[in-house]
Amino acid sequence: MIWHLNMKKVACLLGLCLLCTGVVSAYEIKCLCPNEVYRGDIVTIEGTSTLPPGYSTWMQLYEVQPTSRELTSQALVIQQGGNWSIQLQTLALEEGTYKFEIVEDIMDYPLSSGSDRTMIFKVIDRSGEITIQSPSTQRSGDMLDIYGRAPEVGSAGLQIEVTDSRGTVVYGPLYIRTDADGSFSEKVRVDGPGRYYVKFSDFRNNEARFITRVSFTLEGQGTSVSSTATPTGTVSGRTVSASAVASRDAPAYFIADTLPGTVTVTTSTGTDWRVYHTDGTGSPVRVDASGSSAPEEFSVSSTGGLLYLKAEPVRAGDEGTVTITVENAESVTANPAAATHFGDVIPESEPTESPFPVVMLIFALCLIGCAGIRK
Secondary structure, three states: OHHHHHHHHHHHHHHHHHHHHOOOOOEOEEEEOOOEEEOOOEEEEEEEEOOOOOOEEEEEEEEEEOOOEEEEEEEEEOOHHHEEEEEEEOOOOOOEEEEEEEOOEOOOEOEOOOOOOEEEEEEEOOHHHOEEOOOOEEOOOOEEEEEEEOOOOHHHOEEEEEEEOOOOEEEEEEEEOOOOOOEEEEEEEOOOOEEEEEEEEEEEOOEEEEEEEEEEEEOOOOOOHHHOOOOOOOOOOOEEEEEEEEEOOOOEEEEEEEOOEEEEEEEOOOOOEEEEEEOOOOOOEEEOOOOOOOOOEEEEEEOOEEEEEEEEEOOOOOEEEEEEEEEOEEEEEEOHHHHHHHOOOOOOOOOOOOOHHHHHHHHHHHHHHHHHHHO
């Protein structure tokens, strides 16, 4: 009888060991992430894994410095052969230190001790090294005029690459001449009116190094804002506004329903605001040219449709109410759903529930079962 009870205790302990250590083998995942990335560039992060093809999890992005906060997450899906990759949009990231954390399924797909669960990298902002002097909206038909100055590049030359709104490369990458003071000027033939993105890089340490990416809108030759037709029943130049509380940890997001023609966006004053905008088809564009005593202001050419806006204070400790005023729009509303267009987490999203409480519940049930066996 005593031997029989001892065997039950041994079986119970073995069950607890299996529960704690897992009945499946640990999987390995490796990550290749650059130590430094340049703000505004699109960076590919990739790796290998022994996880089965089709398995998916999440890579959570955090800002470590200058502030500590959770930013966004991206799906990671294992492909045939164990390979995986994601693309990181860095335009919405400030210069500082960041980290990726891979979300682990400890119940069914535990990771080995040698896996790369966390990756640390730095974001370097080089956008201040170049000044673009050509207008963001041009009326040249099929020719994009690009000129400006990059003093730190000097006469070493710049590499430019031009893509359209679909991401198709229409020019380059090719190096263009720069003067001793870094001045440059280039005319690029494109496919006609539309939005184009110009990527600037220089060559240092035997590699092309990203500087910044700039958006241009090319209108049809001879067009003007006053000649742009407006839908029946709408009034060209209508001005609307909306307000929301914003801080660096909790930016304000807006959605503007724009009318055809030139759309002008202006912020309130009193706080040094930084604004990002996108129509959802291209990378977000940052506007940060004024201080607290003057509003941030920019204009875009619109065919009518939604314009997504993000506003936050430049200083990490500031917080206040920002008012966004949009000229030539049907409406503008504060809407957290716009966060997804900037690679941010929607503020109302509920945090993912941790699996640990389930494990503790099972562990407690096993202890109760063992106590019953002793009796």
